Amino acid sequence: MHILYLHQHFATRAGTWGTRSYELSRLLIEQGHQITMLCGWSDRSGLPYDPDQRVMEHEIDGIRVLALNVPYSQNMSYLRRIWAFVWFMLLAAGVALRQRKVDVIFATSTPLTIAVPAMIASVINHKPFVFEARDLWPDIPIGMGILRNPVLKFAARALEWVTYRRARHIVACSPGMKAGIVEKGIQPEKVTVIPNASDNDLFDVPPEVGQAFRAEHPNLGDGPLVVYTGTFGRVNHLEYLVKLAQHVRQIDPQIRFLLVGTGSEKPKIRALAKELGVLDDNLWIMDAVPRQEMPAILSAASLATSTVIQNPVLFHNSANKFFDALASGTPIAINHEGWQADLLREENAGLVLAGDDFEGATSTLVDAVHDPVGLDAMGKAAQRLARERFDRNKLAL
Template identity: 45%
Template sequence: MKILYFHQYFNTTEMAGGTRSYEMAKCLVAADHEVHIITTWREPTEKTDWWQESIDGIEVHWLPVRYDNTMSFAGRIGAFFKFALKAGQRGCRIGGDLVFATSTPLTIILPGYRAARRLRTPLVFEVRDLWPKLPIAMGALKNPLTRWLAICLERFAYARSDAIVALSPGMAEGVIQLGYPEDKITIIPNGCDLDLFTPSEVAANKFRTKHPELGTGQIILYAGTLGRINGVGYLAQLAHLMKDRFPEVRFVTIGHGSEAERTHQLAKQLGVLDVNFFQYPAMSKQELVGAFAAASVSCSLFIDLPAMWANSANKFFDTLASGTAVAINYQGWQADLIDEHECGVVLNADPDKAADDLSLLLSDREALAETGRRARQLAQVRFSRDKLGQEFVSVLQNAYDKSRQV
């Protein structure tokens, strides 16, 4: 098959951010499919129009459209629709046998549907977040008309798709509740890159050597977006509460986002900045390997918002793959996994109570190491990227085969 793969935020392992589309596209290429990624280049560039390059057998079509987590809501919406318009045109010119569109943003359905309809191909849609449920819950979509339009777009996406891939059971349930047939939904969560994140003392030592300010004590890591929904100030509060209990422990954030400066200022006010709390800019996934290897605990964090419990955060699965104990501060299916497989801790949303939970985890180093081993085992058994990639290829192949039977 020749596959048009629409994703506004495509990244390789040499870039900062999630790499699911890159990994899944490689699985498609390995299965002898021709894959064209239609995406954006978000960094500053002198280029003003499309350009194309081949990456590991994937044909990547870049369009320069500025976007980052610090932009205003209006600025982000503008970026979404600019890409949607031009991506649809690009897809129609490239042509293909199947269209795959992955959110967020939900506006990705517009170029996906346009290309699928023009080319008369099946359309498979991937749900990475229950949008617009999340921005509505966060108060980002306040205008009733905007909310109504967003809900209509969500229903349009599901109704026009021949099959849907959901990243968690909660996301699948959200789609089903809107009337989409359950038998057309496949749950394929974010996977674990077992080769990239193989536990390595060499990588851990390299990271510590590069950052001598961290010392030799235990590291509590947060590697991901510092956005409003993540509430990473929670980690600065934990660092403050833990400073006297475990003075050698270091709390580390790696990433960027709209709340980075606010988190920085909070840590400074609490007297922990560059004492036991350290902030570093975003790193590529390859660079993060050493950070995960050095960490004793790695966190996935969100503000206290039940709408986020269905998430499938990359950092959670990278933690499992690295054989590191995982800590989260929310409920849902990931909390159930942690409890069932004893691979980490579900922290209380209240930092004062969470400090007690974290202290208990850190106090027994032997038990903590065993917790990390169980995390790696869960990654191998349930979330191998290779296994999930094969399921993904099958979903697209089945959608194509069914379209040819009509």
């Protein structure tokens, strides 16, 4: 089967974004399918860039990649990002229409506008269209107060309504996302949950890999290390970790925090860390690294983290960093409720920190990182989940 796969933010392991689309494409190719990936370009994608080409064509691990010259960055203003979404939507529609020899069209959000070129090509070329919802858009931007204009809200809701009904089938990345889609009037049997997954082949590395990372960064010390690896965006609420580091330092200054990534909020997070006196004291901030280098950081960590703003619309997330931590056998701490919190409690694979109580969160974290037996048990439970329930190779079948 030949699949036209649309993902504006596609990235390889050489990039610093999540690689769900790359990993699934690679595994589908191993099963005998053919993939044409239609995507945009970013300095986080790991793709070559030619400013003179409107459509850059590459073959990467058997995937035919058509990368449109529509740069995107988390550091862009909100309006520039909106324009990048619209411009990609328009260009992608024309390119998708020319891919007439495909059997199915698969489009994955975000943004929700990715569905437009997919639906156009589906209708005109008479191909089935499958939509993957990685987040509940536009619920998130509306719920966070980002999308306020009544006309734009109506247009976003209308696009969501059409997308769900035009799609032959829908993939949701968490049970909560499926519930949100069903609430919009979609039949449950039309929606399949395929969560983000663990790349065990990449993250299951020997302890020496983490030890080497520590040796290369002596400022991190040899004590407990709490890491965050991901986007520095508004949704990710990294102010929480900076303030948590401030509280933890008062109890045990030997517990170190390391935040790795890039995004629009990074200057703000750095400034806050400096203001609170934790920057380069018990908290360090590093630039994003290619995904293939991430296993060393997680191997060095005592505890991984995944945080969001305390807004229930975000509790259904299926963050890549959560599954990366499981694959590495690193216990993970989150600061929100939802299906991931239920899973961590049921399986004893990590911590659920209070999102609005720093004293309580500090006590929980400090006690955990000073309990090597408990940490080891949580790490083994995390890796067991990665292998038995979230292995990418099994979920791709």
